[in-house]
Amino acid sequence: MSTTSDLAQVLFASPLQPSTDLTPERVRAAIETCACDAEACAAYVAQEAGDHPESYVTRMRWALRAVAMAYPAGAPALRLAA
Numbered sequence: 022m023s024t025t026s027d028l029a030q031v032l033f034a035s036p037l038q039p040s041t042d043l044t045p046e047r048v049r050a051a052i053e054t055c056a057c058d059a060e061a062c063a064a065y066v067a068q069e070a071g072d073h074p075e076s077y078v079t080r081m082r083w084a085l086r087a088v089a090m091a092y093p094a095g096a097p098a099l100r101l102a103a
Contacts, residue, residue, distance in 0.1 A: 025095070029084040031055050033069070034062040039083045048091035 037043075037051040055062065070077040 025085065025088050025092070027059060028052050028088045028092070029081065030062045030066045031059070032084040032087055033080055034065045037087075039080070043087055043090070045091040048087045052088075052091070 031052050032048065032055075035051040035055045037047065041047065066077075066081075069080075
């Protein structure tokens with residue numbers, strides 16, 4: 022199962038950038054492409070938070086907003102590999 026926070030971590034770790042013209046389809050595609058290893062995403066997000074705290078908050082807020090926009094009814098039941 023996945024939560025909005027899980028999906029935001031996956032999106033955070035994806036190559037998609039805030040400067041990209043975001044559409045729900047692009048966000049969902051990025052998440053589905055990168056959703057194969059939830060632990061790796063979580064580790065990457067933690068590393069970025071430690072290495073670049075000044076940009077971490079901005080990117081995570083962007084990721085959370087993008088996930089909410091892409092999944093207005095809530096996070097789907099995607100299986101994220103543990």
